[in-house]
Amino acid sequence: MANSLKKQWDSLKGSQFYAHYRRSPVALLSSALLLIILFLAVFGPLFTPQNPFDLSSLDLSNAYLPPYPREGSDPAFFMGTDQQGRDIFSAIVYGSRTSLYIGVVGVLLCSALGIFLGVLAGYYGGWLDSLIMRLADIQLSFPSILIAMFLMSALGRGVGNVLIALMLVGWVKFARTVRGETLSVRKMEYVDAARVIGLPSHRIILRYILPNVMTSIIVLATMQVGTFILIEATLSFLGLGVPVTEPSLGMLCSDGFKVMFGGLWWVSVFPGLYIVVIVFAINLLGDFLRDELNPKLK
Amino acid sequence: MSKILEVENLATYFHTFKGVVKSVDRISFSMEEGEVLGVVGESGGGKSVTGFSIIRLIDPPGEITADYVLFDGENLMEKSEKEMNQIRGDKITMIFQDPMTSLNPVYTIERQIAEVLKLHQPGITKAQCRARGIELLKEVGIPNAEERIKCYPHQFSGGMRQRVVIAIALAGSPKLIIADEPTTALDVTIQAQVLQLMKRLVSEKGCALMLITHDLAVVSEITDRVNVMYCGHIVESAPTRELIEKPLHPYTRGLLASIPGSGAVREDERLEVIPGMVPNMFDLPKGCKFAPRCAACMEVCREREPETITVSPGRQVACHLCGKGEEDA
Numbered sequence: 001m002a003n004s005l006k007k008q009w010d011s012l013k014g015s016q017f018y019a020h021y022r023r024s025p026v027a028l029l030s031s032a033l034l035l036i037i038l039f040l041a042v043f044g045p046l047f048t049p050q051n052p053f054d055l056s057s058l059d060l061s062n063a064y065l066p067p068y069p070r071e072g073s074d075p076a077f078f079m080g081t082d083q084q085g086r087d088i089f090s091a092i093v094y095g096s097r098t099s100l101y102i103g104v105v106g107v108l109l110c111s112a113l114g115i116f117l118g119v120l121a122g123y124y125g126g127w128l129d130s131l132i133m134r135l136a137d138i139q140l141s142f143p144s145i146l147i148a149m150f151l152m153s154a155l156g157r158g159v160g161n162v163l164i165a166l167m168l169v170g171w172v173k174f175a176r177t178v179r180g181e182t183l184s185v186r187k188m189e190y191v192d193a194a195r196v197i198g199l200p201s202h203r204i205i206l207r208y209i210l211p212n213v214m215t216s217i218i219v220l221a222t223m224q225v226g227t228f229i230l231i232e233a234t235l236s237f238l239g240l241g242v243p244v245t246e247p248s249l250g251m252l253c254s255d256g257f258k259v260m261f262g263g264l265w266w267v268s269v270f271p272g273l274y275i276v277v278i279v280f281a282i283n284l285l286g287d288f289l290r291d292e293l294n295p296k297l298k
Numbered sequence: 299m300s301k302i303l304e305v306e307n308l309a310t311y312f313h314t315f316k317g318v319v320k321s322v323d324r325i326s327f328s329m330e331e332g333e334v335l336g337v338v339g340e341s342g343g344g345k346s347v348t349g350f351s352i353i354r355l356i357d358p359p360g361e362i363t364a365d366y367v368l369f370d371g372e373n374l375m376e377k378s379e380k381e382m383n384q385i386r387g388d389k390i391t392m393i394f395q396d397p398m399t400s401l402n403p404v405y406t407i408e409r410q411i412a413e414v415l416k417l418h419q420p421g422i423t424k425a426q427c428r429a430r431g432i433e434l435l436k437e438v439g440i441p442n443a444e445e446r447i448k449c450y451p452h453q454f455s456g457g458m459r460q461r462v463v464i465a466i467a468l469a470g471s472p473k474l475i476i477a478d479e480p481t482t483a484l485d486v487t488i489q490a491q492v493l494q495l496m497k498r499l500v501s502e503k504g505c506a507l508m509l510i511t512h513d514l515a516v517v518s519e520i521t522d523r524v525n526v527m528y529c530g531h532i533v534e535s536a537p538t539r540e541l542i543e544k545p546l547h548p549y550t551r552g553l554l555a556s557i558p559g560s561g562a563v564r565e566d567e568r569l570e571v572i573p574g575m576v577p578n579m580f581d582l583p584k585g586c587k588f589a590p591r592c593a594a595c596m597e598v599c600r601e602r603e604p605e606t607i608t609v610s611p612g613r614q615v616a617c618h619l620c621g622k623g624e625e626d627a
Contacts, residue, residue, distance in 0.1 A: 194413075
C-alpha cells in the first residue's frame with residue numbers, strides 16, 4: 001500500500017501538471033494563501049488571545065478598541081474589538097471555520113446531487129433528460145441569491161439549513177456541466193466498446209463516464225467553493241444565514257456594519273477583507289486548474 | 299460445418315421527425331462456423347447498423363425487428379437485456395474503427411482486460427486475470443507483455459492499440475467477432491499486419507468473423523464470402539473469389555472498377571467511378587435503390603424492387619438483370 005502510494009506520488013511528480021504547477025506563480029501564490037487560511041482555521045484557536053464565543057473570556061471594558069497601532073489600542077487585540085470587547089482577529093479565525101466548512105461541505109453536497117442528476121440526464125436522455133434540464137432552466141431564470149433567500153426564510157437559520165439551501169441552489173451548474181460532458185464522452189467508442197462487452201449501465205457510468213468527466217468537475221467544484229462562501233456571507237449579512245451562536249465571516253461583517261459609519265470601521269472591514277482573500281485564493285487556484293485540466297484550452 | 303449465425307428479415311428503422319430511415323431493410327444472411335464474412339458498401343449503406351443490430355445495441359429512435367436472429371441455435375431477438383449482456387463480450391464481441399478512442403483513457407490495459415474477464419468468469423482472481431491478460435497480449439503480438447499490461451492506452455501506438463482491442467475482444471470465448479472497419483484508421487503496413495493477425499486468430503480459435511469495411515482490397519485479402527450492401531439491402535452475396543472474378547450486380551462491378559490497379563482498370567486509363575451519390579435515406583427511389591446510378595438501368599428497375607435470387611449455391615443477387623438468366627452480362 002505504502003509502496004503504491006509512493007509510486008503514485010512519483011508519477012505525479014513526473015507529470016506535466018506538476019511541472020506546470022511548479023512554474024506557475026499564480027498557482028504557488030494561491031496554494032500558499034490557501035494553506036495559510038486552512039492552517040489558521042484548524043490551528044488558529046491556539047494563537048488567538050480569547051475564545052470569542054466564550055462570554056466569560058470577554059471584558060466589556062475592552063469594547064471598541066481600535067486596531068493597533070492607533071491611539072488607545074491594545075497590542076493583544078491588534079485588529080481591534082467590537083462592542084462586547086471581542087477580539088476581531090479571534091472572531092475572524094473562528095468565523096472562517098464556519099465559512100470554510102459551509103463552502104466545502106456545501107460543494108460536496110451539491111456536486112453529489114448535480115453529478116447524479118447530470119449523469120442520468122446525459123446518459124439516459126429522453127424524457128428524464130428533458131425533465132431534469134427544464135427544471136434546471138426554470139431554476140436558472142431566478143437569481144441564485146433570491147432562491148437561497150427564499151429557502152432560508154422558509155427553513156430558518158442554521159448551518160444545516162444553509163447547506164440545504166446551497167445544495168438546492170448550486171446543483172444546476174454541476175448538472176449542466178456534467179450532462180454536457182457526459183453527452184460527449186458517451187459518443188466515444190470506448191463507451192460503445194464497454195456496452196459491447198456486456199457491462200451493465202451503472203458500471204459504465206461509474207467506470208467509463210465519471211472518470212472522464214472528473215476534470216471539469218474538479219475545476220467547477222473549486223470555483224464553487226468561493227461562490228458558496230460568498231453566498232453564505234451574503235445570507236448571514238442579511239440575517240438569514242447561520243445562527244448568532246456560530247457566526248461566520250458574513251455575520252461578523254453585518255455586526256460591524258451598524259457602527260461602521262460611526263468611524264468604527266475595523267469591526268466590519270477586517271472580516272470583509274478576509275472573505276476577499278479566501279475567495280481570491282480559491283478563484284486563482286480554480287483558474288489555474290481550468291487552464292491546466294481543460295485540454296480544449298491548450 | 300454448421301451455421302453459427304442465421305439472420306432472417308432483419309430490419310432496423312430509425313423513427314425521426316423527418317421520417318423513417320430504413321438503415322437496414324429486411325436482410326437475410328447466414329454465417330458458417332469459422333467463416334470470415336466481409337460486409338462492404340459505401341458510407342450509409344447500413345453495414346455498421348447491421349453489426350450493431352445483431353448484438354441489439356441500437357438506441358431509440360432505432361427499432362430492430364427480425365423474424366429471427368439465430369446465434370448458435372438461440373434466437374437473440376427473444377433474449378432479455380440481461381441475457382444479452384451475458385452474450386455480449388463473451389460469445390459475440392465487436393471491434394471498432396478508431397483504436398484511439400475505443401479504449402478508456404483513464405484505466406490501464408490490465409484493468410480493461412480484467413473487466414471483461416471478471417464479468418464473464420465470476421470468481422476469477424486478480425492473479426489469474428493478470429496471467430490471462432499477459433497471455434492475450436502475447437497472442438496478439440505485443441512485445442514485453444508483462445510490462446506493457448501496466449500501461450495506459452496513450453502509451454501505445456495506433457496499431458498496438460488495435461491489437462489491445464483485439465486482445466480484449468478475445469478475452470471471452472467468442473464464437474463471432476464483428477469488426478467494424480477495424481483497419482480504416484491504420485496505415486497500410488499496420489493494416490496488413492492487423493489483418494493477418496485477425497485472420498490467424500480467427501482460424502486458430504475457430505470463431506467466425508464479420509468484417510465490416512468499405513475497402514474491397516481488405517475484403518479480397520482475408521474473407522471467405524462477401525455481402526455487398528447498398529442502402530440497407532444486401533445486393534449481392536457470394537464467395538470472395540467468385541465475386542471478384544465475376545461480379546453480377548452492377549453496383550459490385552462499379553465498386554471493383556473503382557479500385558486502382560485491380561486489373562479491371564488499365565494503368566493508362568482514368569479510374570471508373572460510379573456516377574451520382576448515395577440517395578437521401580429519407581427519400582429512397584421506389585424500385586431498385588441503385589437504379590438512378592446504374593448504367594444498365596431498365597424500365598422495370600424504376601418500378602419494382604428486385605427480389606433476391608439464388609444464382610448458384612451460396613450466391614445470391616438482387617438485380618433484375620440477373621433474373622432472366624443473363625448472368626454473364
